[in-house]
Amino acid sequence: MKYTEEHEWLRVEGDEVVVGITAHAAEQLGDVVFVELPDAGTTVSKDDEIVVIESVKAASDILAPLDGEITEVNEALVDEPSKVNDDPEGEAWFFKLKIEDMSALDDLMDEAAYKAFIG
Amino acid sequence: MSDLHRTPLYDLHVSLGAKMVPFAGYDMPVQYKLGVMKEHLHCRAAAGLFDVSHMGQVILRAPDPEAAKRALETLIPQDVLGLAEGRQRYGFFTNEAGGIEDDLMFANRGDHLYVVVNAACKDADVARMRAALEPDVTVKLLENRALLALQGPKAEAVLAEHHPMVAEMAFMDVATVPLAGAECWVSRSGYTGEDGFEISVPVAAAEDLAKALLAHDAVEAIGLGARDSLRLEAGLCLYGHDIDAQISPVEAGLTWAIQKSRRTGGDRQGGFPGDTRILGEMADGVARKRVGLLPEGRAPMREGTALFASADATAPVGTVTSGGFGPTVGTPVAMGYVDAEHAAVGTALFGEVRGKRLPVAVAKTPFAAPGFKR
Structure with missing residues (x-):
């Protein structure tokens, strides 16, 4: 697993990465009540705001971790946003991203670095 | 910190x-x-x-308890004199412009009145009461x-x-x-x-x-x-959001809390700050009203969300003043102010969320059935 400073996790599956938010992020957000996902097929650039997530407290965005194309989104989260709190690093993935340059993953944090990052 | x-x-x-x-x-x-x-x-x-x-807990006391009640009636449009011992009422301090300076609870505790005001307003409320009521009535903020x-x-x-x-x-x-x-x-x-x-x-x-x-x-x-x-x-107002110094109690839908004795034709009609505007609005109606709002989708409509009469109208007809997710209702809930012609329950409006016009309906409050013991 790789991690961004925006508290996303990325799991590599072939030439795609599966992206979600970390348990730490889900806890900080509080109970998630709304998720708005991009359309599959969308081409995104790193740091584009592509997912809207609202908790009981506030709205926040999830940014594209890398350049690429959205190949699949997890529609189940739209109907059941609470999955983000129940299983943030498993069932509650947000989207799959096909990335051209797999070496860009090397710039992201590994688990030890992310743990140090969140203190 | x-x-x-x-x-x-x-x-x-x-x-x-x-x-x-x-x-x-x-x-x-x-x-x-x-x-x-x-x-x-x-x-x-x-x-x-x-x-x-x-929150601020305040005691109002005078040698003659009736004097303290009469004095408080000069600051709020509620019936204080008619409140029985051992009973409490909801009320609000009004200003000369007919807006609401704070909302409060006041209780008749026999030889004194006990008042509870909002934390953010308590210093101003105590100053207001001292300026208006002392020395005949002592105003004590309990620490x-x-x-x-x-x-x-x-x-x-x-x-x-x-x-x-x-x-x-x-x-x-x-x-x-x-x-x-x-x-x-x-x-x-x-x-x-x-x-x-x-x-x-x-x-x-x-x-x-x-x-x-x-x-x-x-x-x-x-x-x-x-x-x-x-x-x-529960459809209850939060001071500083759903009610404030510009909004009148009539616009806020709080006239139920202005008892008959303080209304036009009552024994002690008017005599509170902003009485001309407030009693005038009770007779003539208001241009904007507080309403409940039920967004149709799952996206919460938060404070500040602009409300429109149609998906392409350019001028807003209202604004959300409180909004979020209602865990008991299971959907987003909100309240806000809309122009009076759009205030009827069931009116279809649109809230602009992240640049999109999303459907929202004017709805009755409370959203969740109340459980008060009558």
Whole structure:
């Protein structure tokens, strides 16, 4: 697993990465009540705001971790946003991203670095 | 952060794992370990304990208690003289422009009046009362008492274990009740839409009482996050958001809290700040009104969301003043102000969220059925 400073996790599956938010992020957000996902097929650039997530407290965005194309989104989260709190690093993935340059993953944090990052 | 005040229950909040945030100058628990959603649902299903010690507790006293009542009537459009001993009323301080300076609860406790005001307004409220009422009436802000709220369908059963007389109290009754070995002032009221009690307790006994109540299986500590979603579902106004110094009580839909004796044709009509505007609006109507709003989709419409009459109208017809997710309703809920011609229940409007016009309907409040004990 790789991690961004925006508290996303990325799991590599072939030439795609599966992206979600970390348990730490889900806890900080509080109970998630709304998720708005991009359309599959969308081409995104790193740091584009592509997912809207609202908790009981506030709205926040999830940014594209890398350049690429959205190949699949997890529609189940739209109907059941609470999955983000129940299983943030498993069932509650947000989207799959096909990335051209797999070496860009090397710039992201590994688990030890992310743990140090969140203190 | 060091300049934030702490309530007498600060250490208890921290020991319960609360997430503390600054609120109205106090370091307050926004949520505990359960989180906002579960705290909200627990309060509606069983009982929740809230620390509201940041609010201002004020005593108004005069040699002749009737003089204190008459004096308070010069500041608020409520019937104070007609309030029986042992009873409480909701009210609001108005200004000369007919806006609301703060909302409050006041109780007739025999030889004095007991007033509870919002934390953010308490210094201004005390100054306002001192300027208008002293020296004939003494105005004392109490620093030696905490304020707890026990809310929910099991609140009566829980509190009655500490003293049976609370079960005899009706909605908006007030009484002096010994709890945790201290003289507490209890009212059957709250800010959640549920049955429950608000308990003024001496600081020295506050933590003991809170711990004794929390020891009951039915009771969980509830933070400000769920306090906000509970009151929003109940359709209750939050000062500074749904009511403020520009908004009149008539626009806010609070004329139910202006008793007949203070209205046009009443024994003591007018005689409060802004009476010309407020009584005029009661006769002639208002251009904008507070309404409940039910977004059709899942996206919450938060404070500041602009409301439009159609998907492509250019000029807004209103604004959301409080909005979020209603855990009991299971959908987003909101309230706000709309032009009077769009205020009828069922009117279809659009809220602009992140650049998109999303459907929202004007709706009746409360959104969740109230559980008051009448």
